[in-house]
Every structure is written in structure tokens, then in C-alpha cells.
Amino acid sequence: MIRLEHVYIVMGLLLVGVSYVNARDASNPRRWNNAMFWGLYAVTFLAGSRLPHFASGCLVIGMVLVASIGKLGQTTRESRTPAQREESAARLGNRLFVPALTIPAVTLLGTFLLKRLFVNGVPLADPAQITIISLGLATIVALVVGMVMLRAPLAAPVQEGRRLFDAVGWAAVLPQMLAALGALFAVAGVGKVVADLAGRWLPLGSPFAAVVTYTVGMALFTMIMGNAFAAFPVMTAGIALPLIMTRFGGDVVVMAAVGMLSGFCGTLMTPMAANYNIVPAALLELPDEYAVIRVQIPTGLILLAANTLIMYLFVYRH
Numbered sequence: 001m002i003r004l005e006h007v008y009i010v011m012g013l014l015l016v017g018v019s020y021v022n023a024r025d026a027s028n029p030r031r032w033n034n035a036m037f038w039g040l041y042a043v044t045f046l047a048g049s050r051l052p053h054f055a056s057g058c059l060v061i062g063m064v065l066v067a068s069i070g071k072l073g074q075t076t077r078e079s080r081t082p083a084q085r086e087e088s089a090a091r092l093g094n095r096l097f098v099p100a101l102t103i104p105a106v107t108l109l110g111t112f113l114l115k116r117l118f119v120n121g122v123p124l125a126d127p128a129q130i131t132i133i134s135l136g137l138a139t140i141v142a143l144v145v146g147m148v149m150l151r152a153p154l155a156a157p158v159q160e161g162r163r164l165f166d167a168v169g170w171a172a173v174l175p176q177m178l179a180a181l182g183a184l185f186a187v188a189g190v191g192k193v194v195a196d197l198a199g200r201w202l203p204l205g206s207p208f209a210a211v212v213t214y215t216v217g218m219a220l221f222t223m224i225m226g227n228a229f230a231a232f233p234v235m236t237a238g239i240a241l242p243l244i245m246t247r248f249g250g251d252v253v254v255m256a257a258v259g260m261l262s263g264f265c266g267t268l269m270t271p272m273a274a275n276y277n278i279v280p281a282a283l284l285e286l287p288d289e290y291a292v293i294r295v296q297i298p299t300g301l302i303l304l305a306a307n308t309l310i311m312y313l314f315v316y317r318h
Contacts, residue, residue, distance in 0.1 A: 110134030228263025
């Protein structure tokens with residue numbers, strides 16, 4: 001059976017390669033810092049589920065120390081010159097989007113098909129993690145498509161992965177960190193505090209009001225936390241479960257899926273999501289570091305309104 005842990009192993013192996021390439025790159029004055037940072041990160045993927053919580057915490061602290069004290073750097077070597085990149089882009093044209101579009105297409109296909117595939121009566125993939133496993137498989141398929149289409153050398157995924165990881169830096173770890181912070185908030189009872197505040201100040205006596213509070217709350221809390229994974233356990237425990245699910249009998253699948261999408265709308269509109277909004281502006285050398293956010297705000301608001309309507313129309317129909 002394909003489990004989520006197998007996806008983690010693939011990710012861990014990539015990070016091992018990134019760490020190794022960094023260690024061998026003499027052009028990077030902080031190559032050993034980079035190698036240690038990504039190496040520690042690789043261990044969390046490869047062995048995190050089998051390590052004691054204390055050991056995992058020590059790995060995270062080690063990463064923080066390397067990133068804050070030693071700092072991370074970037075290579076001065078370019079795998080291809082700007083002229084070569086422009087020539088390749090002009091030659092391939094819109095076909096450059098094929099690998100990127102392969103990911104959502106295969107993910108959607110896998111979400112519907114994997115749950116129906118069995119081997120000797122055992123599901124081919126863990127039914128509880130179908131979507132994430134499909135995303136992992138889709139990424140591998142897209143990599144193969146890109147390699148064939150671009151006729152890239154076998155080392156290209158690790159080399160280009162290293163370049164991207166080093167460019168993003170410590171911000172690449174933010175999604176996991178913030179997701180863990182969200183789980184910590186849920187355990188600490190922040191969801192109950194949110195529920196008490198919402199019940200005291202908001203009119204939550206109708207199914208529609210509960211949906212609006214949840215979707216808008218997911219977006220706002222995501223803007224504060226910087227990641228929808230951090231907002232989800234808090235807002236779900238505080239609003240969705242007691243109101244949408246328990247009081248009004250909503251569908252948990254619709255609630256969870258559209259709730260996360262509502263949180264992603266907040267991701268589009270906050271500088272706290274540095275790895276999505278601030279880092280791309282830096283990579284593109286934009287004069288305004290908030291340029292990406294300014295462009296995304298109208299889209300985020302429109303999508304939030306659409307998600308609210310979609311949830312209201314479908315969450316109570318089952």
C-alpha cells in the first residue's frame with residue numbers, strides 16, 4: 001500500500017541530494033551551512049515519524065540555529081546562462097506549462113481512481129490520504145514529463161531543486177512550521193476561545209451565518225498566521241465542528257475541502273505568507289516587495305466569495 005510516508009521519503013531523498021550538491025559547491029561561501037540545514041530537514045522527512053518528539057524538536061532547533069546564526073547562502077554558478085534560458089523559452093513557447101499543468105490533472109485523476117484500485121483486496125493507496133498521495137505521484141509524473149520534454153540530464157532535478165531551495169531559503173520550511181503551530185494552538189484551546197468570541201459578538205443562529213463566519217474566519221486567520229494549515233485546526237474546532245457540523249448537520253468533506261480553499265484565499269493577501277508572496281517578488285527582483293500581494297487581492301476576495309457560496313450550497317446537502 002502506498003502511504004503518505006512514501007511521499008515523505010521521496011521528499012527526504014530530494015533534500016539529501018540538495019544537501020550533497022551544496023556541500024560540493026565551492027562557489028558558495030556558506031555551502032556547509034546550506035548542507036547542514038537541508039540535511040537536517042531531510043532527516044525530518046526520512047525518519048521524523050520514527051524519532052521521539054524530543055529528537056524531532058532538536059532537529060528543528062538545529063535548523064533554526066544554522067539559519068539564524070550561520071546564515072544561508074546561494075551559489076554563484078548558473079546551470080544555464082540567461083541567454084540560454086531565453087532561447088529555450090522561446091523555442092518551447094507555451095509547452096513550458098505542460099509539466100506544471102500535469103500536476104493538477106494527475107492529482108485530480110488520482111483522487112478519483114486510486115480509491116478504486118485494490119491489490120489482493122488491499123487498497124493500492126491509503127484511503128485516508130488519497131489526495132496528498134495523488135499530489136505526490138503527480139509531481140513525479142510531471143518531473144518525468146519535464147525531463148523528457150526538455151531532454152534534461154538526470155542530475156537536473158537535484159541541481160535545479162538545490163537552486164530553488166537555496167533561493168527560497170528558510171521560508172521553504174514555513175508551511176510545516178505553521179501547520180505545527182496551528183496544531184499546537186488547537187491543543188491549547190484557541191479554537192474554544194474563537195468559538196466563545198464568535199458566539200458573543202456574531203449572529204450565528206443561521207446556517208448561512210455559520211458558513212460565512214467559517215470561510216471569512218479561515219481567510220482572516222490565515223492572513224494572521226501566514227498559512228491555511230495553521231488556521232484550519234483552530235477555525236475548524238472553534239466554528240466548523242460545533243456549528244456547521246453539530247448544530248446544522250453539515251457534510252464534513254465539503255466543509256474541510258472548501259474551508260481550506262477559503263484559507264488559501266487569505267494566503268494570497270498577506271505578507272505573512274512570505275514563501276508564497278515575498279520570496280517570489282525578491283526572485284523576480286520587483287521594485288515593490290508587496291507587488292505580488294497587490295495583484296492577488298482582487299482574486300483572493302472573489303475566490304473567497306465564491307467559496308462561501310459553494311460551501312453554503314453544498315455543505316448541507318447530503
